[in-house]
Amino acid sequence: MSGSEPSQHGELAEAKAPSLDDFAALGHAALASLPEAFRTLVGTVEIRVDDFPTREVLDDLGIESEFDLLGLFHGVGLAHAEAIAGTGALPNRVWLYRRPILDYWAEHDETLGAIVTHVLVHEIGHHFGLSDDDMEAIEEAAD
Incomplete structure (x- = not known):
């Protein structure tokens, strides 16, 4: 290969993997794009990003490979929020x-934004007992 790359590939040659901050921005944009009723379901939620889940999280979930967990919801539903109000409980969080x-x-033919939205919806949705059909409808309704 010569010292210069073809111009049509210039952007790819300069591309870098999204940072943790980039992922946080993708997560916030994905959350903002979801229907208001869904956002209300979870209430205030923090989006946290890390490269991998901790070994403790993987062990708790019975997962061997750190690549097998894309996200995780940690928190309580609105129905239970009053019971723990004022107890110093941490806010709802979604880890990406x-x-x-x-x-x-x-490995897949999807945009990164679509994958982040999918992970976000499914982590929150499973926690609140939504069906896969419900979650698919929420993803389709995203802006």
Whole structure:
């Protein structure tokens, strides 16, 4: 290969993997694009990003490979929020795991934004007992 790359590939040659901050921005944009009723379901939610889940999380879930978990919801539903109000409980959080999501993205024909939205909806949705059909409708209704 010569010292210069073809101009049509210039952008790819300069591209870098999205950072943790980039992923946080994708997560916030995905959340903002979801129907208001869904956002209300979870209330205030923090989006956290890390490269991988901790070994403790993987062990608790019985998952061997750190690449097998794309995200995780941690918190309580609105129905239970009053019972713990004032107890110092942490806010609802969704963890997005950057490296497993990037690995998934590399193997599938979906945009990174669509994958992040999917992970976000499914982590929140499973926690609140929504069906896969409900979650699919929410994803389709995203802006």
